[in-house]
Amino acid sequence: MLQKRVEAVTTAAWHTGLFAGHRQFARVLDDFTTELGAVIGPIDVAYETWGTLNADRSNAILVLHALTGDSHAVGEVEDGHATPGWWNGLIGPGLAIDTNRYFVVCPNVLGGCQGTTGPSSVAPDGEVYGSRFPTITIRDQVAVEYALAQFLGIERFAGIVGGSMGGMRVLEWLVGYPEACERAVVLAVGAAATAEQIALTSLQIRMIESDPNFCGGDYYRYGVVPSHGLRLARELAHLSYRSPDELDTRFGRRRQSDSVTDLGVGSSFAVESYLSHHGQKLVQRFDANSYIRLSEAMNHHDVGRDRGGVLQALRRVKARVTVIGISSDRLFPVGQQQALAEALPTCDGLHIVDSNIGHDGFLVEVKAIGEIVRAVL
Structure with a gap:
C-alpha cells in the first residue's frame, strides 16, 4: 500500500x-x-x-x-x-x-x-x-x-x-x-x-557510549537521551571541522564577559561557548545512535x-x-x-x-x- x-x-x-x-x-x-x-x-x-x-x-x-x-x-x-x-x-x-x-x-x-x-x-x-x-x-x-x-x-x-x-x-x-x-x-x-580520522571518530563514539543515559543504545525505552555525550562528541567534531586560523581570528583569547571582575581563571573563553552552542544545537535535532552508526560507516570507508x-x-x-x-x-x-x-x-x-x-x-x-x-x- x-x-x-x-x-x-x-x-x-x-x-x-x-x-x-x-x-x-x-x-x-x-x-x-x-x-x-x-x-x-x-x-x-x-x-x-x-x-x-x-x-x-x-x-x-x-x-x-x-x-x-x-x-x-x-x-x-x-x-x-x-x-x-x-x-x-x-x-x-x-x-x-x-x-x-x-x-x-x-x-x-x-x-x-x-x-x-x-x-x-x-x-x-x-x-x-x-x-x-x-x-x-x-x-x-x-x-x-x-x-x-x-x-x-x-x-x-x-x-x-x-x-x-x-x-x-x-x-x-x-x-x-x-x-x-x-x-x-x-x-x-x-x-x-585515515588513522587520524578513525581516531577522532572513535573518541566521539566513546563519548556518547560513556554517557549514563546511553543505556547500551536502548535509551528510548527509558525516556532519556545521552545528551551530554552527544554534545561533547559534536564539540570535538566541530573543532575538527574548522581551521586554527579561523578560530584565532574569530575568538582569539577573548572571554565571554568583558567585565573585569569576570576575567578570572574560571571564566569561560568565547571559543568554548561557540563549541557548546554547536553541540547543544545537534542534541536538539539528531539521534545519538544514528551519530554512532554513521560515524562507524565513515570509519569503514575504503x-x-x-x-x-x-x-x-x-x-x-x-x-x-x-x-x-x-x-x-x-x-x-x-x-x-x-x-x-x-x-x-x-x-x-x-x-x-x-x-x-x-x-x-x-x-x-x-x-x-x-x-x-x-x-x-
Whole structure:
C-alpha cells in the first residue's frame, strides 16, 4: 500500500514539479542484507526533489549529504525540518545546480534519523531498533540509494555531487555502479579513512557510549537521551571541522564577559561557548545512535576494500570526475584530494578552494564551489 501511494506522488512530481522541495517517502526494499551480513527491513527512504524529471529521465542529479545532514539540501525551516537547507545558494533556478535544467534528488542516508530507516525507526516487531540496528557501511548506504534510484526509474544520473561523508558515497557510487553516472563532483574527502580520522571518530563514539543515559543504545525505552555525550562528541567534531586560523581570528583569547571582575581563571573563553552552542544545537535535532552508526560507516570507508586496493578500485570508474578540496581542511587535508585526483583515471581536474574556514568550507564557500560545479555540469 505504501509503495503504491509513493509511486503516485512521485509520478505527479515528474510531470508537474508540485512536490518539489517537500519531503517524500519511499519503501525501496522489503529486506536488506548489510555488507557485514545482518538482515534488516523494510527499508524506507526520505528524500526531497527539486525541478522536473524529463521524459527520458536523463536529467537527474543526485546530491548526497554529510554526517549530520539530511534530505533538506535547499529551503527554509519548514516541512518538518528544524534547520534550513544545508546547501542553500548552490541548488535552485539559475544556480550552479540549475533546477530549471535538472531534476535534483537528495535522500536521507540509511542509518539516519530524518525519515530514512535507522536506529530510531520501529522494527518489524513493533519496537524501536535501538542497539539492534546493525553496523552499516558506506556501501550499504549506497546500495539503498541505488534502490531509491531504481524506484524512481532513474537508470543513469547526469551527475552525482557530495562532500565529506557524502563524498565517500559519491566514490562508492562511481566504483560500485560505474554505469550509473555521467559526471561526478567529489568534495573534501579521500579514498579511505585515515588513522587520524578513525581516531577522532572513535573518541566521539566513546563519548556518547560513556554517557549514563546511553543505556547500551536502548535509551528510548527509558525516556532519556545521552545528551551530554552527544554534545561533547559534536564539540570535538566541530573543532575538527574548522581551521586554527579561523578560530584565532574569530575568538582569539577573548572571554565571554568583558567585565573585569569576570576575567578570572574560571571564566569561560568565547571559543568554548561557540563549541557548546554547536553541540547543544545537534542534541536538539539528531539521534545519538544514528551519530554512532554513521560515524562507524565513515570509519569503514575504503573504496579499495576487497577490490584489490584503492588504485585497482578506482580504475573501475567511468564517469568524468571533478575533485574539490578546501585549502585549510585539517580533517581531510588537500593532500588526500590530490592523491584521489591522481588515482582517478577519469579525473577532469583538481580544484583547491582557498578558504580559512576548514573542512566546513565545502558547505560555506558556496560561491567558489558553485562556480566549479556550474562549469562541470
